[in-house]
Amino acid sequence: QKEVEQDPGPLSVPEGAIVSLNCTYSNSAFQYFMWYRQYSRKGPELLMYTYSSGNKEDGRFTAQVDKSSKYISLFIRDSQPSDSATYLCAMKRQGAQKLVFGQGTRLTINP
Amino acid sequence: GAVVSQHPSRVICKSGTSVKIECRSLDFQATTMFWYRQFPKKSLMLMATSNEGSKATYEQGVEKDKFLINHASLTLSTLTVTSAHPEDSSFYICSASAPGQRSYNEQFFGPGTRLTVL
Numbered sequence: 001q002k003e004v005e006q007d008p009g010p011l012s013v014p015e016g017a018i019v020s021l022n023c024t025y026s027n028s029a030f031q032y033f034m035w036y037r038q039y040s041r042k043g044p045e046l047l048m049y050t051y052s053s054g055n056k057e058d059g060r061f062t063a064q065v066d067k068s069s070k071y072i073s074l075f076i077r078d079s080q081p082s083d084s085a086t087y088l089c090a091m092k093r094q095g096a097q098k099l100v101f102g103q104g105t106r107l108t109i110n111p
Numbered sequence: 112g113a114v115v116s117q118h119p120s121r122v123i124c125k126s127g128t129s130v131k132i133e134c135r136s137l138d139f140q141a142t143t144m145f146w147y148r149q150f151p152k153k154s155l156m157l158m159a160t161s162n163e164g165s166k167a168t169y170e171q172g173v174e175k176d177k178f179l180i181n182h183a184s185l186t187l188s189t190l191t192v193t194s195a196h197p198e199d200s201s202f203y204i205c206s207a208s209a210p211g212q213r214s215y216n217e218q219f220f221g222p223g224t225r226l227t228v229l
Contacts (some may be wrong), residue, residue: 008152036206036220041117043204043220088154096206097143099218103154 001086002028006102007088015111018077023076023089023102030091030100031095033065035074038086048074079109114138116206117221124195125229132190132224134205140185142205145218146178149202161188195228217221 013101015017021035026104032051036044048063050056050072056063062075076083089102112135124130143162147155156177159175161167161182169175179191179201188207192199202225206218 006154010138027159041202041225043117043206043222045220046217049217095159097145098157100172101154105150 001026003100004089004091004102006091007105008103008109010106012108012110013079015079015081015109016024017109019079019083019109020088020107021074021089021107022074023072023091023107024070025091027091027093027100028067028070029093031094033063033072034090034093034099035061036088036090036101038088041046044088053063081109081111083110084108113219115141115205115219115221117203117205117224119224120222121225121227123227123229124143126196127194127219130192130226132192132203132205132226134188134190134207134221134224136207136209136219138206139209141188141209142185144182144188145206145208146180146188146190147204147206149204149223155204157189158178192226195226197228200226200228219227 004025019033035048035099038044050065053065053067060077064073086104086106088104090099116135118133146158149155158173159167159169161180167180182188204223206220208218
């Protein structure tokens with residue numbers, strides 16, 4: 001079993017839709033949870049980061065962490081064509097340097 | 112701030128040659144740099160972690176004699192793919208982190224280098 005599981009998609013939705021992206025994980029020691037966005041042939045860029053459980057909102061993006069279920073989500077409201085990219089979840093343990101990534105979900109927002 | 116560059120962005124080489132990829136932190140001192148490999152439509156696979164002035168720590172299954180990593184300064188790390196073969200063709204991405212602003216030591220990623228071995 002992989003430490004972090006993420007549905008690779010692809011996911012295609014119309015512009016303006018609410019997008020829900022999810023990851024599950026098996027290691028209860030993970031404390032830091034990140035979402036990265038990666039455009040084609042580019043490096044990942046950090047979108048959201050959450051420590052432990054709870055919600056975090058930044059503009060159109062909301063990150064949720066449910067540690068009891070070992071489940072994290074990223075919601076994108078009012079999705080735009082420019083949001084089309086691969087979204088990767090990542091997580092790490094307290095004190096660890098290493099990030100563990102999900103497989104990434106390819107998202108396309110259709111105008 | 113927190114910009115990481117990679118050079119070259121793209122390289123094509125013949126089988127058996129060695130290729131060096133540079134990763135630089137442009138506006139901060141990176142105590143730790145990471146090298147990842149990414150296959151098409153796949154996630155990032157960590158290859159090694161390097162701390163400035165120390166030998167790199169390689170992930171299980173990564174050949175350290177094949178992928179030479181040098182982190183000689185706080186702003187530069189290099190990855191050398193020795194005697195490259197077609198199966199080494201991939202997208203190589205570095206990231207850099209430094210203690211400071213965020214408690215989890217955020218990693219800042221470079222734009223990646225696409226290696227094609229003929």
